[in-house]
Amino acid sequence: MNNVQRNALIALLYYRIRPRRRFWVHQIRRLRVNNGDYHRLVQELRLDDDLFQRYFRLNQAEFDDLLTRVGPRIARLNTSFREAIIPAERLAICQRYLATGDSFMTISFSYRVASCTVAGIVGDVSWAIWDCLVEEFMPVPTKQDWRDMAEGFLQRWNFPNCLGSIDGKHVVIQAPPNSGSLYHNYKGTFSIVLLAVVDADSIPGHRCRWLWTEQ
Known part of the structure; x- marks a missing residue:
């Protein structure tokens, strides 16, 4: 029996014994x-x-x-x-x-x-x-946008020459198989870190502009 015949026989047997839906x-x-x-x-x-x-x-x-x-x-x-x-x-x-x-x-x-x-x-x-x-919600800022953001930080927070505020969040996940301690964090859970940059309006109750995110 050559390879072609053997493969054909295997395919036929699989078709006959596989469970029917x-x-x-x-x-x-x-x-x-x-x-x-x-x-x-x-x-x-x-x-x-x-x-x-x-x-x-x-x-x-x-x-x-x-x-x-x-x-x-x-x-x-x-x-x-x-x-x-x-x-x-x-x-x-x-x-x-x-x-x-x-x-x-x-x-x-x-x-x-x-x-x-x-x-x-x-x-x-x-x-x-x-x-x-x-x-x-995440457009590429123009030069005027950058100026407005810097002015916002100065007026609202008295922080000059600032274009964005950076913060991170641990997004809890199930540990992937065989990942060891790769996704283990100091809080004792497994997570992916979401790092984001927002403008001066990112305060409770206000709509903020997301400038950049990275996982």
């Missing part, structure tokens, strides 16, 4: 439109803006505004096999992950979609949010 979409997930969190819980939360904001870390106006910005980018076409998840539901899944850090598996059960679908949605929607908001 019992169904295309699990019966529980077929009830997503009736019982999934977006179609039931999220719609109920719209009756209470405080609860809505605690769930998504965005109020309804902010959520809807974000949806109008990224909706066309994250919309998908229906196919002959299944209906696509609507943009509002895709944004809700991504925002729930960003707000809580829950596992993809936990979100997949509550929204009644596959965990691999959750993973794809989080990645796609996160990039769409970045692409749609970066020019407005």
Whole structure:
């Protein structure tokens, strides 16, 4: 038996013994439109803006505004096999992950979609949010912007010739496999450090301009 025949035999045996998929979409997930969190819980939360904001870390106006910005980018076409998840539901899944850090598996059960679908949605929607908001919220400063920032630090904080304030935050993560103490911090947790530079308006209750971030 030559190599070609052996490979063909292996492929045939694998095809015969591999487990057959019992169904295309699990019966529980077929009830997503009736019982999934977006179609039931999220719609109920719209009756209470405080609860809505605690769930998504965005109020309804902010959520809807974000949806109008990224909706066309994250919309998908229906196919002959299944209906696509609507943009509002895709944004809700991504925002729930960003707000809580829950596992993809936990979100997949509550929204009644596959965990691999959750993973794809989080990645796609996160990039769409970045692409749609970066020019407005993190634009490249002009010379006049730099002058205004320096004037802001002088007037508000009496700190001359300052263009930005630097601070860092430990974003808690699960330790990656075989990483040892690489991500271990002095607080006793595992984290990635987010380092950011903001302008003079970065005080509680005020909207600040993010100038630069690095992980």
